Amino acid sequence: MSKTSLDKSKIKILLLEGVHQTAVDNFKANGYTNIEYHPKSLPEADLLKAVEDAHFIGIRSRTQLTEEVFEAAKKLVAVGCFCIGTNQVELYSALVRGIPVFNAPYSNTRSVAELVLGEMIMLMRGIPHKSAACHEGGWIKSAEGSYELRGKKLGIIGYGNIGSQLSVLAESLGLEVLYYDVVTKLPLGNARQLDTLDELLAQSDIVSLHVPELDSTKWMIAADELKKMKPGAHLINASRGSVVVIEDLADVLKSGHLAGAAIDVFPVEPRGNDDEFVSPLRGLQNVILTPHIGGSTLEAQANIGKEVSEKLVRYSDNGTTTFAVNFPEVALPSHPGKHRLLHIHENIPGVLSEINRVLSESNINISSQYLQTNEKVGYVVVDVDVAYSQQALEALKQVKGTIRSRVLF
Numbered sequence: 001m002s003k004t005s006l007d008k009s010k011i012k013i014l015l016l017e018g019v020h021q022t023a024v025d026n027f028k029a030n031g032y033t034n035i036e037y038h039p040k041s042l043p044e045a046d047l048l049k050a051v052e053d054a055h056f057i058g059i060r061s062r063t064q065l066t067e068e069v070f071e072a073a074k075k076l077v078a079v080g081c082f083c084i085g086t087n088q089v090e091l092y093s094a095l096v097r098g099i100p101v102f103n104a105p106y107s108n109t110r111s112v113a114e115l116v117l118g119e120m121i122m123l124m125r126g127i128p129h130k131s132a133a134c135h136e137g138g139w140i141k142s143a144e145g146s147y148e149l150r151g152k153k154l155g156i157i158g159y160g161n162i163g164s165q166l167s168v169l170a171e172s173l174g175l176e177v178l179y180y181d182v183v184t185k186l187p188l189g190n191a192r193q194l195d196t197l198d199e200l201l202a203q204s205d206i207v208s209l210h211v212p213e214l215d216s217t218k219w220m221i222a223a224d225e226l227k228k229m230k231p232g233a234h235l236i237n238a239s240r241g242s243v244v245v246i247e248d249l250a251d252v253l254k255s256g257h258l259a260g261a262a263i264d265v266f267p268v269e270p271r272g273n274d275d276e277f278v279s280p281l282r283g284l285q286n287v288i289l290t291p292h293i294g295g296s297t298l299e300a301q302a303n304i305g306k307e308v309s310e311k312l313v314r315y316s317d318n319g320t321t322t323f324a325v326n327f328p329e330v331a332l333p334s335h336p337g338k339h340r341l342l343h344i345h346e347n348i349p350g351v352l353s354e355i356n357r358v359l360s361e362s363n364i365n366i367s368s369q370y371l372q373t374n375e376k377v378g379y380v381v382v383d384v385d386v387a388y389s390q391q392a393l394e395a396l397k398q399v400k401g402t403i404r405s406r407v408l409f
């Protein structure tokens with residue numbers, strides 16, 4: 001088992017929002033036993049307290065890691081988002097403090113695509129409304145407003161990992177797939193990319209959103225866009241709650257302009273399962289409301305727990321930052337018989353030569369060296385002889401622009 005300079009039992013791992021047990025098992029198997037586990041997100045004040053002595057934090061989509069949280073987390077080494085989205089993390093605040101952020105970019109893609117596929121069938125058959133009536137003792141045996149998916153047009157907004165997977169599944173059911181993306185994307189199967197959002201809205205029988213939360217996607221579907229959708233069309237949102245103006249959606253559903261919707265994500269979501277869900281969509285006919293469970297299958301959660309904990313363990317044990325979403329990516333081999341110095345610094349001219357100067361002046365022989373930078377931060381990794389690592393670490397800490405440095409045994 002790899003060792004770190006700090007005794008592993010002293011490295012605190014804070015896991016929130018019921019991250020899957022596979023993560024806990026993997027941390028323990030790698031010697032990280034100091035785990036504080038919470039089944040839901042923490043209120044802000046409790047979060048600020050809990051992060052004070054945390055070296056690693058694992059969250060899902062609910063916990064907001066803000067500038068204030070990073071300021072409070074003085075010992076923080078890295079963050080793991082046990083999900084796809086990283087919009088809940090102030091990535092820049094993490095970067096300038098030398099903290100890489102990891103996620104699981106593919107682990108729940110299939111789960112979301114399958115859910116959306118099922119919802120399309122349910123919506124087009126008016127099932128939410130008919131099922132609710134049966135539960136109340138009603139019996140709406142009618143073909144009125146019920147349609148097959150076959151031959152209908154599905155409009156996908158955001159043709160990334162989820163959007164493109166949905167595209168393939170939808171074509172296998174006989175849907176015609178149109179998509180809109182800000183980037184030119186290779187169409188899968190017979191799908192067609194459209195030039196404008198308006199064209200997609202005007203042509204689709206079902207519109208499904210699969211964009212990340214960005215400034216440019218915030219409230220991108222509001223009253224104007226909803227009115228441009230075909231009368232009787234359906235809207236599905238399993239991306240982020242900030243993408244759709246929910247009050248405007250409620251209006252077009254009440255007016256009958258849209259026939260139905262399936263919404264998994266909301267501008268404000270309960271902190272945990274005990275809190276009330278409040279939404280203007282509650283009680284509307286032919287609307288499927290789900291509690292942000294697009295990625296919540298046991299398969300996906302188990303895979304995510306393993307994938308993200310592996311990324312955090314690898315960074316802690318070996319310094320590798322491959323697939324970090326905000327950080328220079330360095331893939332490192334193991335370093336048997338050597339000590340490894342990790343040096344994170346501001347990306348200003350001359351840092352590498354200064355590092356080499358101080359090491360050479362201290363007569364420290366470098367056995368390997370790796371460097372990667374992004375626009376703000378540089379990450380240098382230096383392997384040195386065991387006997388010199390402490391001296392080398394002290395020397396590196398003096399280099400102008402140093403954000404943080406540590407040594408791995």
Ligand SMILES: NC(=O)c1ccc[n+]([C@@H]2O[C@H](COP(=O)([O-])OP(=O)(O)OC[C@H]3O[C@@H](n4cnc5c(N)ncnc54)[C@H](O)[C@@H]3O)[C@@H](O)[C@H]2O)c1
Nearest residue numbers: 084085158159160161162181182210211212238239294295
């Ligand atoms: N409901 C859930 O439980 C759940 C689960 C997983 C992911 N998600 C959300 O789904 C999002 C998409 O996931 P993904 O893995 O497909 O991401 P992705 O990064 O692979 O794809 C996103 C696509 O959106 C496109 N895009 C960005 N801005 C756009 C805009 N303004 N208009 C049109 N297209 C735009 C991008 O170019 C990209 O092709 C995630 O960011 C996450 O927020 C939700």
Ligand SMILES: O=C(O)[C@H](O)COP(=O)(O)O
Nearest residue numbers: 060061062083084085295
């Ligand atoms: O970004 C994601 O992967 C999804 O929104 C799922 O988030 P969750 O882990 O909170 O369910």
